[in-house]
Amino acid sequence: MARKSYLRDILSVFGSNLSVTISNLAIGVILSRFLGAAGFGLYSSLIVVPVIVIGFTQLGIRRSAIYHIGRKDVDENNLASALILLWFYTSFLSIIICGLVFFFSASQPYDPLLVVLVLLTIPFLLMNLFAGGIFLGKEKILRANIINAGPTLFTLVLTVLFVWLMKLSVLGAFLAIALANFLMFFFVYHTIIGEYRYKITWKYHEPLMKSMVKLGLVNAVAIFVMQLNYRIDVLMLRKLSSLEQVGFYAVAVQIAEQVWHIPYAIETIVLSRSANTNNEIGVTRAVSSIFRVSMLAGILVSVIIFFTAPFLIPLIFGKDYADSVPMIQAIIPGVLILVGFRILNSRLTGKGNPEVAIYTFVPALVINFIANLFLIPKFGGMGAVWATNISYTLGSIAFLLFYSRKIKMPVKEIISFKKSDFFFYRAALFPRSK
DSSP, rough: EEEEEHHHHHHHHHHHHHHHHHHHHHHHHHHHHHHHHHHHHHHHHHHHHHHHHHHTTTTTTTHHHHHHHHHSOOOOOHHHHHHHHHHHHHHHHHHHHHHHHHHOOSSSOOOOOHHHHHHEEEEEHHHHHHHHHHHHHHOOOOHHHHHHHHHHHHHHHHHHHIIIISSSSSHHHHHHHHHHHHHHHHHHHHHIIIOOOOOOOOOOOHHHHHHHHHHHHHHHHHHHHHHHHHHHHHHHHHHSSSSHHHHHHHHHHHHGGGGGGGHHHHHHOOOOOOOEEEEEHHHHHHHHHHHHHHHHHHHHHHHHHHHHHHHHHHHHHGGGGTTTHHHHHHHHHHHHHHHHHHHHHHHHHHHHHHHHHHHHHHHHHHHHHHHHHHHHHHHHHHHHHHHHHHHHHHHHHHHHHHHHHTOOOOHHHHOOOOOGGHHHHHHHHHEEEE
């Protein structure tokens, strides 16, 4: 038996996410400066469509793979084969739905070349996503980190080439994304076929595929609801305001959401560990402790962002993006409160209970839509900010109440700090078989 702490895994994933953060920031700076507010708004409104659609059409297969591999209840060769078939189905479904969304965006039609490029990228993006489920299910954190950070690092290099040096504008931005995901596809192929030596068959593994879809579908709905909550503002801004406001808001969200890299790192490990342990009480207590420490760290990062934004945004993105500063400062409370949700939700998802997020965030999504409908026409991007704050806050509070009942732990005990919280990594050790 090998023993491995949450802290080491979390720091490993955090390092990967930090590289993603820096790369995304650099990409955002290049795009905002070379595309301008309107061009960056066009880019943001175009890319948000596949992000939202894939949130549902991937059917939660990644998390199903984590769950099944972690529980060791299926043959991994059969699971890998089932994943390949599901990849074909979900890629086709995603392309069709995204194509229809772009086609019926008649008020402000998209460039057909950009649409085709986005659609062709979807299969590679989905394969990389599914492969991450295999790596995390096997607790191969290093490979999961590579597939997490790789596409973004490649995208940064290619964005410099296509947008900065070759001046290909929005087309160059999407060429960079497409080629980056294509390159990572080869890493996935080498690992799954060459290293793990999975024997892929084209047999229709009906019981396994039904099980994965049945479990994953609830995950998919939960992810889809959350993605809509995160991104519906951009879609509604494009319809109800201007591309410049979309650009300002996109920069504001990109900066404020850096707070989420704390829960991104943690939820990956909690999800993987929850699927691989029978020590439910120990994991629950550790996650509660991690939740409290992470909220404290999130507050610290939020304060830094709040006070540095007025100086850094004009310096990094240019004076044209000064309007993003008040949006960043105003959206921080909503983004911060979602830190706790993401950590606690990863615990329930790892246990096979992703439906709680649906119960709490569908009403929040409705509130978000209604608030945007009234606030965006009058306040533009700032209206979207306040709609986001309202939605995130109500949804997170409701989730905390449901979570408390589900794990049979009082809310007060979940949120109350303890001295031991700051040493949770010493106790949060769980056995793992090699």
